[in-house]
Amino acid sequence: MRTTSRRICQALLLGSMASLAGIANTAPDAPPPAPAKTPFTIGMSQCNLGEPWRVQMNADVKAAAERQPELKVVFKDAQNDTLRQRAHVEEFVGAGVNLIIISPKEAQPLTEPVAKAMKAGIPVIVLDRAVLGDQYTCFIGADNRKIGKAAGEWVVKKFGGKGKVVELKGLMTSTPGQDRNAGFREGIAGSGLEILFEADMKWLEPDARKEMESALARFDKIDVVYAHNDPGAHGAYLAAKAAGREKEICFVGIDALPQEGVAYVAQGLLSATFQYPTGGAEAIDTAMKILKGETVPKKIVLGSRVFTRDNLVKGGDLIN
């Protein structure tokens, strides 16, 4: 063999040995290694991504899922449209996902598709807003009635048992709206607090602002606005500010995201906000248990804290 052809042969031999040893994979133009098989797919149906709290919930789900190499989560956003959300659940069933996580827009219309998924053998975790009945695997959320009651008691204490209240309610076809309303009424029962005006702002800041404009036009004296979420409290604050009355009213909200409600408290816009944890991490923990065949409780109740200007530094106070 001539020298040059011998060199070529040696080079070829070395090359194939290197690739057998896996060294060739480090070459810049080598194909990437095949992805690890993901044995579990979760379908996550979010009722909307228009509000920071829901964006946070999806981020919490994603972060927790990324810590589980065998999990893949497919996210769908129903854009606050109940029919679209029903279709999403049906699509997940059709696609044969291993588990569904749903944060439903409304209780009644989502009950049936969730029950059908269960019948098809797909476990369902219901997160934050409930469905009716018991055809789901596990519900995860904070106790909205308790939060509403704590808000009522907080207002009673702050105002020495007297005062005029505007209540801006979350969507009353959703369970948190119903429970935050009932709990608050329980919290102020027997006090001299009077609900002057109440309206369903459907969890939406622009609706809350409009409703508050009506309340301001009708009533000269308003002491406190209790809004079922922080976007609602902020909308009411903006309406009062535009009318030059924000300093005479105290605003209370729910959610307490650091970048939203807690920041409003720090800026002095809200007097208090009650934490409503997203439950994203707990949903993934629970999903892993279900997928591995472990039994999980039917209901997981998350805790809550109240944040006011006075307790911000220590990270709020636990409510009980």
Ligand code: FRU
């Ligand atoms: C977001 C939101 C939150 C609220 C929760 C209740 O859509 O309105 O602000 O706490 O839903 O389900």
